[in-house]
Amino acid sequence: MTSTFDKPKKAIILYDSMSVGGSADRLIDAIGKNLAEAGTYVEKARCKPNADYSFVEEFDLVLLGAPIYYLLVASKLTGALSQSNLRAVLKGKKVALFVICGSPEPMANFLYLPQLKMNLDNPVILAEKAFSPDETSDHNAIAEFANKILDAYGKAN
Numbered sequence: 415m416t417s418t419f420d421k422p423k424k425a426i427i428l429y430d431s432m433s434v435g436g437s438a439d440r441l442i443d444a445i446g447k448n449l450a451e452a453g454t455y456v457e458k459a460r461c462k463p464n465a466d467y468s469f470v471e472e473f474d475l476v477l478l479g480a481p482i483y484y485l486l487v488a489s490k491l492t493g494a495l496s497q498s499n500l501r502a503v504l505k506g507k508k509v510a511l512f513v514i515c516g517s518p519e520p521m522a523n524f525l526y527l528p529q530l531k532m533n534l535d536n537p538v539i540l541a542e543k544a545f546s547p548d549e550t551s552d553h554n555a556i557a558e559f560a561n562k563i564l565d566a567y568g569k570a571n
């Protein structure tokens with residue numbers, strides 16, 4: 415169990431999705447609720463490739479996540495990592511990664527999560543998970559992911 419001093423004060427979920435109100439929105443809101451219930455202030459922001467991500471500096475914890483479309487992580491999230499200052503801002507930051515995909519988890523771990531990791535420059539990765547579309551409504555799976563992030567955050571401090 416983590417003490418109150420070991421918890422992130424501010425977290426942001428950076429994401430992209432082709433849909434509005436789809437599984438990514440559902441999952442992000444549920445992860446955010448879990449973190450908020452643990453005492454963390456949570457914001458979310460849909461990524462644009464060429465935005466200025468300096469504002470992310472102020473967050474203790476950054477979650478990066480998106481669905482997979484046609485074998486690729488939704489393009490505005492990977493675009494932000496490759497084209498903006500986001501990659502530099504995340505250097506040394508505590509991050510958690512997730513994707514949502516229809517493929518089996520081993521394939522997602524092999525093909526999809528690396529698309530995020532290859533665009534990062536030495537962050538502290540606290541947790542990573544490939545969610546199936548069904549799991550975006552699974553309270554236990556979501557709570558387990560949020561708790562894993564919070565536990566790892568406490569240990570990393």
Ligand SMILES: Cc1cc2nc3c(=O)[nH]c(=O)nc-3n(C[C@H](O)[C@H](O)[C@H](O)COP(=O)(O)O)c2cc1C
Pocket residue numbers: 431432433436437438439481482483484485486514515516517546547
């Ligand atoms: C056009 C389209 C392409 C997709 N391509 C893939 C894919 O290549 N691999 C995969 O594992 N899942 C794929 N999926 C499944 C999505 O990742 C999954 O349905 C996800 O929940 C969609 O998130 P959203 O509801 O936020 O759009 C695809 C879904 C759509 C609609």
